[in-house]
Amino acid sequence: MSEFDSLLEHSNGLQAFDTLGDFLTEDEWYPQKLEDRYIYRVGFSGTNGQITCFAQVHVELEQLIFYAVAPVKVPEEFRPAIAEFIARANYGMRIGNFELDFSDGEVRYKSSLDFEDATLTPALIKNAIYPAVRTMDEYLPGIMGVIYGNKSAAEAVAEIEGE
Numbered sequence: 001m002s003e004f005d006s007l008l009e010h011s012n013g014l015q016a017f018d019t020l021g022d023f024l025t026e027d028e029w030y031p032q033k034l035e036d037r038y039i040y041r042v043g044f045s046g047t048n049g050q051i052t053c054f055a056q057v058h059v060e061l062e063q064l065i066f067y068a069v070a071p072v073k074v075p076e077e078f079r080p081a082i083a084e085f086i087a088r089a090n091y092g093m094r095i096g097n098f099e100l101d102f103s104d105g106e107v108r109y110k111s112s113l114d115f116e117d118a119t120l121t122p123a124l125i126k127n128a129i130y131p132a133v134r135t136m137d138e139y140l141p142g143i144m145g146v147i148y149g150n151k152s153a154a155e156a157v158a159e160i161e162g163e
Contacts, residue, residue, distance in 0.1 A: 010059045010060055012062055012115075012116075012117075012119075013038075013057060013058070013059030013060060013061070013062050014059055015119075015120075016057050016059075016062065016064065016115060016119075016120035017038045017057040017059060019119075019120050019121070019122065019125070020040065020055055020057055020064065020120065020125055021033070021040060022122075023122045023125045023126070024040055024042055024055065026122075027126070029042040029043075029044075030042065030043070031055070034054075037056075038056060038057045038058070038059050039054055039055065039056040039057075040054070040055045040056075041053070041054055042054075042055065044068065044133040044137070046133065046134075046136070046137030046140070047137055048137050048138075048140040048141050049070075049071045049137065049140050050071050051068050051069065051070070051071060051133055051136050051137065051140075052068075052069045052071070053066065053067060053068050053069065053129070053132070053133060054066070054067045054069070055125075055129065057120075061114075061116070062114065062115050062116040062117070062118075063112060063113070063114050063115070063116075064112060064113050064115065064120060064124075064125065064128055065110065065111075065112040066110070066111045066112065066128050066129045066132050067108045067109070067110055067132070068108060068109045068111075068132045068133045068135070068136035069106060069107070069108045069136075070106070070107040070108065070136065070140060070143055071140075072107075072143070072144065072147065073104060073105035073106060074100065074105035074106075074107060074143075074147060075105065075147065076105065078146060078147045079100065079102055079105060081146050081152070081153050082100055082107060082143065082146055082147070082153070083100055083102075084153035084154075085142060085143065085146050085153035085156055085157060086098040086099070086100055086107070088153055088154060088157040089139055089142070089157050089160075093135075095111055095128075095131045095132075095135075096109055096110055096111035096112070096131060096132050096135065097109070097110055098110075098139070107143060108136075109132050109133075109135050109136040109139075110132070111128045111129065111131055111132035112128065113128050138160060139160055141156075141159075141160070142156035142157060142159065142160045143156075145159070
């Protein structure tokens with residue numbers, strides 16, 4: 001397959017990446033494209049912290065994946081408690097989910113959508129990324145409370161969810 005054939009085969013994914021970049025620019029996210037990848041890095045200033053985000057298009061799969069990364073790495077001794085926090089928080093989530101990388105302590109919220117055989121529109125992008133950053137910002141005090149505030153995972157989630 002030639003490079004031209006490959007571009008034609010993935011034209012919907014490539015167009016989606018362009019649409020994503022246009023949306024992020026017009027919506028004042030100030031995207032930074034990562035070199036040789038279909039990923040933009042953006043920042044979000046939430047009520048509870050600064051959140052680094054990554055908006056990625058899997059061109060060949062026609063999927064958008066958006067990650068909102070917590071501004072703190074979880075120390076190793078708190079990873080089991082944060083894993084419990086995440087399991088409790090994820091239960092009942094309608095859009096997206098929290099993830100924990102046990103190897104380095106990164107916590108992120110992931111939202112994604114599959115646009116195979118469809119056009120990725122600005123409205124779909126907005127509906128994928130805003131819930132992710134809002135959810136990370138809403139739950140960030142709970143994450144911090146488990147790590148630094150001597151709260152149990154159950155207490156931290158209950159405070160956020162008003163239980």
